[in-house]
Amino acid sequence: MLTGRHGAMGLCFHYESLVTKPIGTVTQILEYLAVDGSNFTVAALIKAANEDRAEFDMHRTSENAAVSIGRWKRELDPATLKACGDAFGEVLKGFGYS
Secondary structure (H helix, E strand, O other), rough: OOEEEEEEEEEEHHHHHHHHHHHHHHHHHHHHHOOOOHHHHHHHHHHHHOOOOHHHHHHHOOOHHHOOOOHHHHHOOOHHHHHHHHHHHHHHHHHOOO
């Protein structure tokens, strides 16, 4: 949960959690939204999200979601990584990334 001056501002979850712990993460999102979070609904959402769809092929940049985790750290050149750290380091720490 993100908090600000006026209390709760929204739900914060990591992409990595959605990929590696989809059941718990999707359940948390649905609970936050106060919509049906039954096992059936969670399973249906995860199944639909993992189906291959031709219309998404042109957007895919990794063979699967698990491979995409942390890819920017592996594939960016050192100068670009440093620039990203300088520009976004404090924000990333605020969201729980080191």
